Amino acid sequence: MRGGRVLAGRYRLDSLLGRGGMGEVWRATDLRLNRTVAIKVLPSRGASEQAVARFRREAEIAASLQHPGIAVLFDTDTDDGTLFLVMELLDGTDLAAVAARHPQGLPVARAVPILAQLADALAEAHAKGVV
Incomplete structure (x- = not known):
């Protein structure tokens, strides 16, 4: 392309x-x-x-x-x-780039809201049969 x-x-x-x-x-x-x-x-x-x-x-x-x-x-x-x-x-910035800036791991205060958003989106996908 x-x-x-x-x-x-x-x-x-x-x-x-x-x-x-x-x-x-x-x-x-x-x-x-x-x-x-x-x-x-x-x-x-x-x-x-x-x-x-x-x-x-x-x-x-x-x-x-x-x-x-x-x-x-x-x-x-x-x-x-x-x-x-x-x-x-x-x-925005993709999650891989965010994680790369924190080689020791994201601070908990930053990780928890991101993971909550991911879990919510995954729950929607799972509810539609996406595994």
């Missing part, structure tokens, strides 16, 4: 946020609604049928979740062999 590419005539990929086993996540612009979004892409060319099925299942699951601690799924589509999910872009 490259920055500047427009998916489905609507979503412009602006900058790469991360890369993992299920593709890449990009900061992008929804050109129709003029808003910043996050887009997770999985190039389906070369992807196994299992990976494609897992990606589509992820979209279905994400669409069923509604919780302040879980990013909202706005859209899913395919563009020239690339499957993608369009999600709410949440500003």
Whole structure:
């Protein structure tokens, strides 16, 4: 993937946020609604049928979740062999970066509210059958 590419005539990929086993996540612009979004892409060319099925299942699951601690799924589509999910872009620092700044562990006063928020979001996911 490259920055500047427009998916489905609507979503412009602006900058790469991360890369993992299920593709890449990009900061992008929804050109129709003029808003910043996050887009997770999985190039389906070369992807196994299992990976494609897992990606589509992820979209279905994400669409069923509604919780302040879980990013909202706005859209899913395919563009020239690339499957993608369009999600709410949440500003902030990811938990890995926060933890890295505290190699001896987060102070309890900081960890407890974070863990409470995580537990609440996980409870919502579990209530919808996500394990």
